[in-house]
Amino acid sequence: MIEKKQILKEITQQYSNHEDFEQILKDFAYDINLAKWGYLFSTDKFDNNHDISRKVFHCALALSKDFRDYIDFAFYISKEDGLCDITLAKEAYKLAISKVVLLRDLRHIADMLATKKDSFYDKEMAKKVYEEAISKSKTAFDFVAIAESLCDSNMLNDKEMAKEVYEKAIKSCENSDELEAVADSVIQEDNLFDEQWASKIYSISTLSK
CATH class of the missing domain: 1.25.40 (Serine Threonine Protein Phosphatase 5, Tetratricopeptide repeat)
Known part of the structure; x- marks a missing residue:
């Protein structure tokens, strides 16, 4: 050196x-x-x-x-x-x-790798890091954060992969508030913008109250 x-x-x-x-x-x-x-x-x-x-x-x-x-x-x-x-x-x-120690930092690295810029970025490498983050996620909010990154048009813009992650988020929900949070995310225009699916999730959250 x-x-x-x-x-x-x-x-x-x-x-x-x-x-x-x-x-x-x-x-x-x-x-x-x-x-x-x-x-x-x-x-x-x-x-x-x-x-x-x-x-x-x-x-x-x-x-x-x-x-x-x-x-x-x-x-x-x-x-x-x-x-x-x-x-x-x-x-x-x-x-x-x-x-990396924290899950949010792993997602941050994936976001950086997925974002096109005038320096190194690698969408395939980003996808692998997202997959690692998904495997380490535990809460609904963990999954939602990753799904929203996957939906970002400036990054991977992978709606299909995001939908799979939202499904994991739903399965990990522990109460109606968490289900509503997932639905709120799904319905956003920048995310899946899926009103029909969001309505179903809202219905499930109502039944779980």
Whole structure:
């Protein structure tokens, strides 16, 4: 691994007069925004310095601990106007998944992977992460949250898969309030927009009161 001290020495030699130099030193001192700087060094802002860019990215990866750090790394290293390194981005997402503790964070990773943007995204990989999240879900609200993500037109927009998850939500409902919450979600235009099915769920919730 290239030491941070050596990277800073190279940055100082080349960019001590740059308008962002002081901010770079501050961020390096606190080990923050390193992936962002790795990206910026690869752009016109720093004369497309890919050599320093990769060194900063390697430093950022070595210092990553939380799943958010790996997502941040993946986002910046794969930006189309930067290094556009899809391979490392994908590996970083795998590391992010391995660090997740909370179900909502796993769903967040799936959402990030499913959303088209100017950096790495992978709908097939996203689907697998959603499936993992589904397998770990226990409550109706867990399932509803995933179903709503699956319905999002900016992400997978997979209504069939979402319907299967809503069915799991119904089966896991413990009271009428939870059934009504599922129905409220199903009927929304941004979700399934299925008034007929929602009405049936509302009917079940009434009977369970």
